[in-house]
Structure formats: C-alpha cells, structure tokens
Amino acid sequence: MGHYGYYGYYFDPTYILVLVGAVLCIWAQMRVQSTYRKYARIRSRSGLTGAEAAQRILQMSGIYDVRIEHVRGELTDHYDPSSKVLRLSDSVYNSGSIAAIGVAAHECGHAVQHDKGYAPLSLRTALVPAANIGSRLGIPIILLGVILSMNQMLIQIGIWVFALAVLFQVITLPVEFNASGRALAMLNDYGMLEQDETRSCRKVLSAAALTYVAAAASAILQLLRLVLLFGNNRRRD
Numbered sequence: 001m002g003h004y005g006y007y008g009y010y011f012d013p014t015y016i017l018v019l020v021g022a023v024l025c026i027w028a029q030m031r032v033q034s035t036y037r038k039y040a041r042i043r044s045r046s047g048l049t050g051a052e053a054a055q056r057i058l059q060m061s062g063i064y065d066v067r068i069e070h071v072r073g074e075l076t077d078h079y080d081p082s083s084k085v086l087r088l089s090d091s092v093y094n095s096g097s098i099a100a101i102g103v104a105a106h107e108c109g110h111a112v113q114h115d116k117g118y119a120p121l122s123l124r125t126a127l128v129p130a131a132n133i134g135s136r137l138g139i140p141i142i143l144l145g146v147i148l149s150m151n152q153m154l155i156q157i158g159i160w161v162f163a164l165a166v167l168f169q170v171i172t173l174p175v176e177f178n179a180s181g182r183a184l185a186m187l188n189d190y191g192m193l194e195q196d197e198t199r200s201c202r203k204v205l206s207a208a209a210l211t212y213v214a215a216a217a218s219a220i221l222q223l224l225r226l227v228l229l230f231g232n233n234r235r236r237d
Contacts, residue, residue, distance in 0.1 A: 021218030138162025
C-alpha cells in the first residue's frame, strides 16, 4: 500500500494519458472556435438567419412539431429530443453568417434523426442517465475503494460505472457525424447555400466534429489509465 501510494500519486507515468487527452481537447476547442469565428464574419448570400434557416429546413423535411428557441451563450446550440425543442445560441439565432446557418442545419440534422428513428440517437438518449451517473460517480467510487484498503470490488464497480460515460462519448461520434452529413445534404438539396458556401460550411462542421473526437479519445485514455493503474496494482497484490 505504501509503495503504491508513493508510485501512484507522485511518479505515475499513466498521467501522460490524461495529459494527452487534455491537450487534444484544448486543441480541438481552439480549432473549432477559430474556424467558427472565421466563417461567422462571412454572410450567406441567402440572407437567412440561423433561426430562419432552421425553420425552413424543418418545414422542407416535413417536421412541424419541433419548436425553435433562443438560448444564451456561444455555441450552446443543441436539440432536445425529450421536448422536441431546437435551441440556437446568441451567435447563431439571429446571425446570417455561413457558420450560423451550418450550426443551425446541424441541429436540424438531429431533429431529422429523431423524426426518422435513427438508432444511434435513440441509444445515446437512453444512455444519458447512466452516462451522468458514470461521469459523476465513477471516479469517487474508485477513490473510495482505494481509501478502504484497496477494496477491489469497489474499484472494479467504479471502473465499470465510469465506462458508461465513456460509452456515451463513443456513441456520440456517429450521431454527430451523421447529423453534419444530413445538414450539408439538406443545405445543398434545398438550395440554401451555394457550392462555395457549402464547402465553407463543411469546414465549420468538420472542426466542430473534432471536439467530439477529442472528447471521446480523452475519455478512452482516462479509462485506459484506470485499468492500467489498478490492474497493475491487483497483480502486485
């Protein structure tokens, strides 16, 4: 126990995995912000705002039971399948930029997924409660196991609970990529953006997708660290 404490908390090389994940997330966040700000300065030739574009996409997709609301913040846009509400942020709702229209279309992509019963979205929605528990309680349960004389049962329960949050991040990837693909197709099919504008929009959505990839990679690396750290300890015992 003493040796573990000295090694695990002061000279633990697995911290490198956490650092790599953190760097990936920071880089992805910087990338999406710089890309969004670049194309937020370029106004779409259609003259539509993000809210107007979203309304038009929903109507042309045959979806009439989804409300569009204004939400505070920057890039806080999201679709809530439980209440069928599409929320657009300050920087999207009233903006007529290519970036704003792209983000609004992406959220509409989620609404279309919901309308068509897209399986990965349904699975992700069902996993939300478990993922919240995993992200909040996984690490505390593991720490409690460590405090209680390296209680392996508690530690293993903590790892499995944390794995639920990781699973949520992984399932999020196909959901987000599919929503972006749908968004670009709808913007093109409905004639809302011209060809060069669609290319710019693709850059915005690709940069946004990097944040989800980075988050999933970070979560996987953290889970790997836990498995390596406490698996090694069990073998030493």
